[in-house]
Amino acid sequence: MTKKTIKTKTHYNFNDSWETLLENKAFVNAFLSEVLEDYITKQRWYGGKASKLKYIELSEYFRIQRDGEVYYGLILEVNFEEAFYQHYFLPIAFVSDESFAQEDRILSISIQNQEGFIIDAINLEAFRKLVFERILTAIPNDLTRVQYHKSILFNDEYESSRFMGLEQSNTSIVYNESFVLKFFRRIYANKNPDYEMSRFLSEKKQFKNTPAYLGSLSIVDSDNENITIGLMQEMVPNEGDAWDYMLKELEKVFETLETKNIDIAQLPETELFERLSIRDVPPRIIDWVGLNLFLKVQKLAERTAEMHIALGSEFEETAFTPTHFNGDYTVWLKNRLLYQFQNRLNTVENNLHKLEDLSLELAHEFLDNKNDIRKRLVNFDWTRLKGERIRVHGDYHLGQILVKEDDFYILDFEGEPESTIRDRKVKQPPLKDVAGLFRSFHYAIYATIFNNSEQYKHEQQELFDAGELLYTYFIGVFLKTYIEKIQDANLNIGYRQERIFLLKYSLLEKAIYELGYELNSRPLWAVIPLKGITNIINHK
Ligand SMILES: Nc1ncnc2c1ncn2[C@@H]1O[C@H](COP(=O)(O)OP(=O)(O)O)[C@@H](O)[C@H]1O
């Protein structure tokens, strides 16, 4: 039977049933090229905005179904002019009732003369409920192609579901106001580290300061790879993230400089990376900053150390067992960082027109310092490093930490967005995460200065000096608690010089990474990593 296809500009007619529609090549071709190219590039979760889309292919599709209710999970391969590709997950539903197709309408279509719409299925409560119930009723060791998994902690009946509606790169659904199911949008032919780490930390190590793992959804692709599609976790009621918290607190700290008319040049200094207990912080600094913020930094150090102790305490599961530095790691690290650095030089050169004043000045300094920076990246002698490498968070910053009743909860273990999935699973020195958080302190301090500069009487350079001083104290207080806890648990993160070397190396690595992130997504912020790089380079 020939399949007749009639297409008008915005409307498609197909004679296939919904259950067989994806077997129709004419439909798939039209859907991919005429509809999805336009649709996908407009989505918040689309990560290819800085590149030029060439074409989309349907890598795989699978059914998410129960009885007669059928949805498709599409795995889309987006190919770019720049000769690389990304995979995305898009679940689709056909609805004939327009009221179900108010949001995320992908295509208006008639199927066997039934008028309707193809929409992103996550908009449908029926779809969300089905996924919830399939996880709830998952059987142990599911060997089918679409696999659901449930932890023993997850036993609740379905009551409600809604979009979480926060700024994020994936799409999360809140169920029963108690659980969060994250549908991964950009996906990788492998278990997602967020799933792996969440399950490991909460199920195996009972680490309390991350949302409890409740279940997941994955598919086995045609190469037998297990691809994580969804991660269900407990919802942590919270007062916002640590980034917003820090900005709020820092605003007060910088205001105090004005209200107390503090002479910044007279404030007592401390050496960068010197461990400090809070009682060693000079009273004039406490008087300026307040005790509370130092207590918070101490608590963050405690939770970070506990996370690393849990991650570094495994002796069976090889994906998590600690290991030492070696030649292979060094070659991998240098290659990756030199490639990334070259990419950043290129990005900076191509984006100079977006920068002005201080950021333009710093960008030129960055380009002028390229040989020095490259030398620092190459200067990694593993034979001098005695500490351990473990699985780490990988994209650890204040925005990944929730604040709840004076405590912190760590989220989003997906790793650094630009790295390949295999690179994200490479064991790293735990101080790489610590450096990530230190960069975040630095970011928060500079964001406060830049956001409020008109309000302050002090000169910008004086504010930078105050900011650097504050940063040094934060780091000192953090390191004291962090290192003590880590050493008590016998996790070896290296001797003193080694720790300082790894911190400086990781700070530089992270700031270079951030420079690309900012230039591609919010060029006004590029000044922050540029300032960070200058400070790291100039620190003896
Ligand atoms: N289990 C949870 N409990 C409470 N809030 C959460 C939870 N998971 C995520 N969130 C909120 O959603 C935001 C985005 O989550 P995240 O895991 O970082 O998503 P993405 O990977 O899509 O960026 C977080 O910053 C946090 O505010």
Ligand SMILES: O=P(O)(O)O[C@H]1O[C@H](CO)[C@@H](O[C@H]2O[C@H](CO)[C@@H](O)[C@H](O)[C@H]2O)[C@H](O)[C@H]1O
């Ligand atoms: O979206 P993700 O959480 O995976 O992380 C990416 O976006 C972050 C910005 O939201 C970016 O973080 C950078 O900006 C933060 C302030 O907005 C700052 O606290 C971080 O220190 C800084 O790295 C992160 O790098 C990027 O991977």
